Structure formats: structure tokens, C-alpha cells
Amino acid sequence: SPWEHEYTRFSAFDYLVLVYSELRQDKNVECLVVPGCCYGKLTHHLSFLVLYQEYSDVAINREIQRQQGAEPGNDEDRGGDYASPSNLSPSSSFRSSRGSAFSLWQDIPDVRGSGELDNFSNEERKLQEAKFELVTSEASYIRSLTIAVDHFMMSPELTECLGTQERQWLFSKLPDVKDVSEKFLQDLEHRLEADILRFDVCDIVLEHCPALRRVYLPYVTNQAYQEQTYQRLLQENPRFPGILARLEEDPICQRLPLTSFLILPFQRITRLKMLVENILKRTTPGSRDEDTATKAFNELKKIIKECNSSVQSMKRMEELIHLNKKIHFEGKIFPLISQSRWLVKHGELLEVDMQTMSISGSKFKLPTRPVYLHLFNDCLLLSRRKDTWKFMVFVHAKIGELKVKDLSQKLQGISGFIFHLQLCEGQQLKHQILLKSQTESGKQRWITAMFPPDPKTTIEQASENEDLSQVQCIKSYQAQEHDELTLEKADILQAKTITSDGWVEGIRLSDGERGWFPKTYVEEITSRSARLRNLRENIRIKCVTQKLEGESQ
Known part of the structure; x- marks a missing residue:
């Protein structure tokens, strides 16, 4: 009392x-x-x-x-x-x-x-x-x-x-x-x-x-x-x-x-x-x-x-074993389970009819149909749903043989966010498809997942006097999808991309991990001196740890 x-x-x-x-x-x-x-x-x-x-x-x-x-x-x-x-x-x-x-x-x-x-x-x-x-x-x-x-x-x-x-x-x-x-x-x-x-x-x-x-x-x-x-x-x-x-x-x-x-x-x-x-x-x-x-x-x-x-x-x-029971290939043998393979991202987008679009331009509502994507670290599978829990793959390609072009800014009058995806085999075009997302973050996250940035361009290369945009986690966030980043309170991140629908792609300063998270879970660090101090501290930690690792080798 x-x-x-x-x-x-x-x-x-x-x-x-x-x-x-x-x-x-x-x-x-x-x-x-x-x-x-x-x-x-x-x-x-x-x-x-x-x-x-x-x-x-x-x-x-x-x-x-x-x-x-x-x-x-x-x-x-x-x-x-x-x-x-x-x-x-x-x-x-x-x-x-x-x-x-x-x-x-x-x-x-x-x-x-x-x-x-x-x-x-x-x-x-x-x-x-x-x-x-x-x-x-x-x-x-x-x-x-x-x-x-x-x-x-x-x-x-x-x-x-x-x-x-x-x-x-x-x-x-x-x-x-x-x-x-x-x-x-x-x-x-x-x-x-x-x-x-x-x-x-x-x-x-x-x-x-x-x-x-x-x-x-x-x-x-x-x-x-x-x-x-x-x-x-x-x-x-x-x-x-x-x-x-x-x-x-x-x-x-x-x-x-x-x-x-x-x-x-x-x-x-x-x-x-x-x-x-x-x-x-x-x-x-x-x-x-x-x-x-x-x-x-x-x-x-x-x-x-x-x-x-x-x-x-x-x-x-466990995820690969589970997916292996659900994913089927049209008359092809594809060994899905591998120690070196893991799922990077999956989800449903809309396929835009390319022939109709070339005829009608942007004056009419374009017909679409759903297509499901399973993106692994080494390949991409495109499939149609057979029922709620099964997928029939109609085309697949290695990650290094994909090409993408963002068309959202070029197709005026068409709702949604569209990108053009090409699947190749060697130098030959194997399949091409127009994919549409309902949100800017959905489109951007797929493009980023298929073509991840060069790791050498991360925060580690920044100068301690280079003022970079920073956000700080104010509420813990548990990743819901593979391309998202689990955040703990007080994590500091360099904000790389912020979409109009409230998602941020960032790089955590402490470990260089990159991923997406909702904007509502972070707060911008507005003080320039605080941003520079955070970056300076981070660079110092990296330098001394890398020096020690080099001496031990």
C-alpha cells in the first residue's frame, strides 16, 4: 500500500x-x-x-x-x-x-x-x-x-x-x-x-x-x-x-x-x-x-x-515436403525437394490477356485470370489452381533466366500495377506473361524478390558521414511472408523503398538483413545527428568485428 x-x-x-x-x-x-x-x-x-x-x-x-x-x-x-x-x-x-x-x-x-x-x-x-x-x-x-x-x-x-x-x-x-x-x-x-x-x-x-x-x-x-x-x-x-x-x-x-x-x-x-x-x-x-x-x-x-x-x-x-504434395507438373518430372532449395515467396496475381491488350489499348477493361507463383531461391513456377490446395505448373524457369519490365507508369487508364515477365531457356524466350497486382507494394515486392539487389550495395558500404534515411521499430513485428522482415523494438533500418500503400523495404543496420514491413511499425529518425551517430556506431562495430575475424583466419 x-x-x-x-x-x-x-x-x-x-x-x-x-x-x-x-x-x-x-x-x-x-x-x-x-x-x-x-x-x-x-x-x-x-x-x-x-x-x-x-x-x-x-x-x-x-x-x-x-x-x-x-x-x-x-x-x-x-x-x-x-x-x-x-x-x-x-x-x-x-x-x-x-x-x-x-x-x-x-x-x-x-x-x-x-x-x-x-x-x-x-x-x-x-x-x-x-x-x-x-x-x-x-x-x-x-x-x-x-x-x-x-x-x-x-x-x-x-x-x-x-x-x-x-x-x-x-x-x-x-x-x-x-x-x-x-x-x-x-x-x-x-x-x-x-x-x-x-x-x-x-x-x-x-x-x-x-x-x-x-x-x-x-x-x-x-x-x-x-x-x-x-x-x-x-x-x-x-x-x-x-x-x-x-x-x-x-x-x-x-x-x-x-x-x-x-x-x-x-x-x-x-x-x-x-x-x-x-x-x-x-x-x-x-x-x-x-x-x-x-x-x-x-x-x-x-x-x-x-x-x-x-x-x-x-x-x-518441412515446407518443401508439404509443397511437394500440392504442386504437380504437366507430364514432367521435377524433383522439388532439395537440401539447397527453399521458398522465397508465393502468392496469386492476375494474368492480363496480352492479345486483347494489344488490340484494345487502354480504352477497355482488360480480361484477366488468376495465376499462382511459387518463387524459390533457384527457380520460378507458374501454375493454375486445380482446387483449393493443389496447383498444376504450366511453365517454370531458373532464376537467372528471368527478365522483368515494370509497366505501371506506361499503361495509363489501366487500374492496378502491371509488370511484364519473360521466362527464358538459354537465349530463347520460353514464355512471357503480363502480371497485375492490386497494390504497389505487391508489384514491387515481386520484382524485388525475383531480382534481389546486389548485396554489395547495402548499408555496409556507406560512409559514416553519409546521411541516409533511417527508421526505427517502435512495435515488434512478426514476418507473415517469406520476403518480410521480423522486427524487434529499437531495431534501426535504412529505408530503401516506401510504397504508397504503406509498406517499407529496409535494411537492418545491425546485421544487414533486408526485407519488407508495414510502415505503421516504424518511426522515422528525424534528427540528422542521431542518424549519423547510429551509422557511425554501426560502422565501428562492423570494422572491429571484421578485423577480429580477419586476424583469426
Whole structure:
């Protein structure tokens, strides 16, 4: 319940922080125990009162403000770029939507009482804040993992309701993830305790990367089965929804669903890379710290890339097997299933009758009929639907033997967006067709998919003084089609194409991935200085990582 102060109104949580701050001044009080914490020292476990889901929302929103050019609270001298859920000083904290307070490394009483803070430059403070956020966010993460394992997975009622295989698919290797993360946090905390003023963390991250890979790779790979199992249990197990609802209503969950806990490992490994990247941005160029941070960053990138590749390979092969049952060829043998083949884009367009158009020009409504396209990384199939789920291919060609011409601007009076597609075999024209889309983005996305831009023209080639159009993700987006890009909040992208119907083709600065996404999920970065800083930081990260990769070869 709220506690009234002479000047302001504090929450019960803030009151706990004030009590703690007072107790820390008493030299006789060395340790306070919080029930449910792994190691017991409140100095490093106030973050356990905050679930990782809440920390993540606040921290990412903070990063969005920074990348847009805003300095939250105009508190530059206090390390305004970074904040952590350590909750050690409500006077300097910013707040989440739930009312919890988040604070900074420099607000820890031991740091403030050291008398050394004034000897730190502004950049040095920001570097320590970035390191401190990695530690406190890991503590918050383990708090949420503990709930996922102890409250959900170990629930006797839920265990009795599920079969052994269902329980395995639903929770996968979650206890292993928790065990590895607890050992990781323990080493981070020991380092923090040893030198709270000038501690480092990237060497510990690097040391733990093999263990992180061992548990994260199978967990993330299993995610597709996890989602399928969860949906099937909701629909087919009559007891599961009721038991799950009662567990989710427990105050320990803070009104968060089971799914928000199950997805945490995937979110954490991605966030951990971003946290190390923020540290790397603050290290002195050419220093040993930069070298260690770069190595840790590269290893985390490899883990994430391996996780994504594992998931992608599994999905691609399942998709090919599924399509092989639906796609048929007119009297030809075409081995569709191949380890080196994957679906790039598919969908229905309208074929415009070319003979009628050549006679009537643009004065009459042109007859059309549907044609279905399956575009793979190595070939294009054109087919007609036999029924709802089957397709008969009437022509196909290799990707390198396609030619396209955009006719939208040349056919005045014709509604829709039209392009001319030629399928060749060697130097000979095999088939040609006029295709019509109802939207500009539909036409543009097909042309881009068939003729992807040269990778050498991406953001990597940009000069750090070249001002390029940038947008930032303000709301997470899950790709719905193969040519779309899944976005996480705070992703920065170079906007390459913006269509009249609200779609953007962009290149993500952090990894160079290119794809389409709705304009409503991003916001333009209007500050030129912010755009140049974002680009400069991105180029620096690429340069140091590429240099390290070159030295290791």
C-alpha cells in the first residue's frame, strides 16, 4: 500500500528501497536475505522484484529514445543513455508502466560513498552503466526463469495434466537454461563485488558462451514444436486451459501469461548481444577492453546465427515436403525437394490477356485470370489452381533466366500495377506473361524478390558521414511472408523503398538483413545527428568485428 512522505507519495516498493538505503549506511548490516533469491545479497537482487518482461520493455523504450536523438530526462551527466532495474535510488529512477522504479550504477550507495565518482568522465560512467545493466538484467531474467520452472513446469496439477512428451515439448530444456544462467550470474556478481567501481563483464560473457550455446541452441530450435504443443493443448486438452488460467492468475506472475515466460530464452540471447554491443560502443578504440568485448560480441552473434539457421533449415525442409504434395507438373518430372532449395515467396496475381491488350489499348477493361507463383531461391513456377490446395505448373524457369519490365507508369487508364515477365531457356524466350497486382507494394515486392539487389550495395558500404534515411521499430513485428522482415523494438533500418500503400523495404543496420514491413511499425529518425551517430556506431562495430575475424583466419 502507498506510504505518505512529507513531500511526496512513495509506493511500497520505493519504501523498501529507502529502508534498504538506510540499512546500507549501518556498517553492522552486511547482508539482507530475500526469500526466493539465489544468493541472498539484496545489493544485487532488488532486480528480482522486477520480472524480465517488465525490465525488457522499459530498457528497450529507453534505447529507442536514445537512438532517436533524445536524452531521457536531459540527464547526460548521469549517464543518461543507460538505465537498469537495480532500484537503488527512487530519486533518480525512471518508471515503468507498472510503477516500478529503475535506477543506475552510480546510484548504488557504495559507488556514491566511494568519493571516486567525480573522477569518472561522462563516457566512463556510461560504460559502467552499460556493464551494470548486463548484470542486473541477468538477475531479472533469472527471476522470470525461476517462475517459469518452479511455478509452471513443476506445478503438480499441470504435470499430472500433461503427458511426458507434451511436457518435454512445452518446456524443452528450460531447467538447463536456468542452471547455466545462474552460474553466469554468479560469476558476474562476484566480479561486481570484487570491484564495484571498475568491474568488467565481457570476459565472463566470452567464458560462458560455450555453455550458453549448449542450452540455447536446442531450446530455440524446439520453439516451433513448443508453439504447436501449446496450441494443441488449448484446443484438445479440456483440463489444460483451466489449470493454466489458475496458475497465470497467481500474483507471482504479475498478470503475465505462460507464453511470455517460454519465449524468454530467445529474447534474452538476442538482448545479451545488444548489451555487449552497447558496451563495445563505449570502449576505448584499440584497447584490450575493446578486443574482449568484440570477441564476446562475435561469439554471441554466432550463437544467434546458429539458432536461426537451425530453426530456418527445419522449417524450410518441412515446407518443401508439404509443397511437394500440392504442386504437380504437366507430364514432367521435377524433383522439388532439395537440401539447397527453399521458398522465397508465393502468392496469386492476375494474368492480363496480352492479345486483347494489344488490340484494345487502354480504352477497355482488360480480361484477366488468376495465376499462382511459387518463387524459390533457384527457380520460378507458374501454375493454375486445380482446387483449393493443389496447383498444376504450366511453365517454370531458373532464376537467372528471368527478365522483368515494370509497366505501371506506361499503361495509363489501366487500374492496378502491371509488370511484364519473360521466362527464358538459354537465349530463347520460353514464355512471357503480363502480371497485375492490386497494390504497389505487391508489384514491387515481386520484382524485388525475383531480382534481389546486389548485396554489395547495402548499408555496409556507406560512409559514416553519409546521411541516409533511417527508421526505427517502435512495435515488434512478426514476418507473415517469406520476403518480410521480423522486427524487434529499437531495431534501426535504412529505408530503401516506401510504397504508397504503406509498406517499407529496409535494411537492418545491425546485421544487414533486408526485407519488407508495414510502415505503421516504424518511426522515422528525424534528427540528422542521431542518424549519423547510429551509422557511425554501426560502422565501428562492423570494422572491429571484421578485423577480429580477419586476424583469426
